[in-house]
Amino acid sequence: MKTVAIKDIRPTQLTHGLREILVKVQFYESLTGHDLEMAIAEKPVPVVLGPRGAPFAIDHHHVATALWRVGIKAMPAVLMADLTRLSYQEFWLTMDDHRWTYPYNAKGQRKSFADMPEHVWELEDDAYRSLAASVRDAGGYEKTTVPLEEFRWADLFRTCLPYPQSEDEFLTIQRRAIKLARSKAAAGLPGFVGKMPSQGL
Incomplete structure (x- = not known):
C-alpha cells in the first residue's frame, strides 16, 4: 500500500x-x-x-x-x-x-x-486534545512512540483544568497546563520531562 x-x-x-x-x-x-x-x-x-x-x-x-x-x-x-x-x-x-x-x-x-x-x-472536537498537542509543542512534554500518548495527556488536563470556551481562555489554560505537565501529577505519563530549569542564579 x-x-x-x-x-x-x-x-x-x-x-x-x-x-x-x-x-x-x-x-x-x-x-x-x-x-x-x-x-x-x-x-x-x-x-x-x-x-x-x-x-x-x-x-x-x-x-x-x-x-x-x-x-x-x-x-x-x-x-x-x-x-x-x-x-x-x-x-x-x-x-x-x-x-x-x-x-x-x-x-x-x-x-x-x-x-x-x-x-x-x-x-x-475535544479542546483538551488540542491542548495536549500545544503543550507538547511548547516543551511541556516530549513526543514518544507510546500509542495514544496525546489522549493520556488530554485526560490529565480534562481532570484538572476547566474547559476553554474561547481562544483567550485556551491560552490562559495552556499556561496552566504546561506547569501541570511539568509537575509530579504528570510523572507517570509518556514523555514526562519534569520541572522547568530554574531561571537566573
Whole structure:
C-alpha cells in the first residue's frame, strides 16, 4: 500500500482537536508545488486493513483531516497489519488489545465501536486534545512512540483544568497546563520531562 484515498480512511478514535487541525491547514495552505508534496510525503498514515478491506487509520487523523480540508484527495500510507480475516467484533477486540483505537468521546466516556464515524473529518472536537498537542509543542512534554500518548495527556488536563470556551481562555489554560505537565501529577505519563530549569542564579 503506497497511497490511500482520504475519503476511504476509517477513523479509530471519536475525537480530534479542531484547533490543532486548523494550525495544520494553515501550514499546508502556505505551501505549493514540491514543498507541499514533500510535506505530505513526510506524514504517511499508518493503516490497518479491517472488515471488507477498509483501511483504518491508527494515527495521523489530524493530518488526514487537514489535507482533506485543503483539497488533497489522497495521501501516502503504510500498512501496519492486515486483519481482513477477522469478524467485526474480533477486529475491534484486536485493535483494542494493540491500543490501536481510542473509543472515548470528548467527555472522556467510553463508547461503542459502532459509534465510530465513517470519515476522519467527522470526529468530535475535544479542546483538551488540542491542548495536549500545544503543550507538547511548547516543551511541556516530549513526543514518544507510546500509542495514544496525546489522549493520556488530554485526560490529565480534562481532570484538572476547566474547559476553554474561547481562544483567550485556551491560552490562559495552556499556561496552566504546561506547569501541570511539568509537575509530579504528570510523572507517570509518556514523555514526562519534569520541572522547568530554574531561571537566573
